[in-house]
Amino acid sequence: MIQEVQQFKADFFKALAHPLRIRILEVLSEGDRTVNELQALLGSEGSAVSQQLAVLRSKNVVVGTKDGTSVIYALRDPLIKDLLKVARQIFDNHLINAISLLENIKNQ
Known part of the structure; x- marks a missing residue:
């Protein structure tokens, strides 16, 4: 059972492993959309959006x-x-740490 859960997680994160797919999910987290609406909001070609939705x-x-x-x-x-919100918080934490490190280097 544990192996099946780990495989599910791996497959799930593979599905998220593309910037356009992440952006699609961010838009859909705000509400349901058609392909045309997604295309307009993302400024991307319909075929690219359709491929990522698939x-x-x-x-x-x-x-x-x-x-x-x-x-x-x-x-x-x-x-x-x-x-997606947690992923953003993790990114922000990494950014804060990087800025802090740069400030320490600058002040030495």
Whole structure:
């Protein structure tokens, strides 16, 4: 069982391992969107957004719901929003540490 959980985690983090996919998830954490809306908000080509959404769907990170001729995408699990927030906090901590180190070097 532990090995299955570790494999799930590895696959999950692989699904997140692309800057555009992270940005898509950040936008979807603010609300559900169609591909066209995502494309406009991200300033990216529709094919690139569609490709990255396909990866996220295949890994069960997002879900698409048909609405007429459009597909509306949403986060499969709302905890992804919290995960992105924690990742940002970790980044901020690393940045604070780097700034502190540079200030110490500068003041020597």
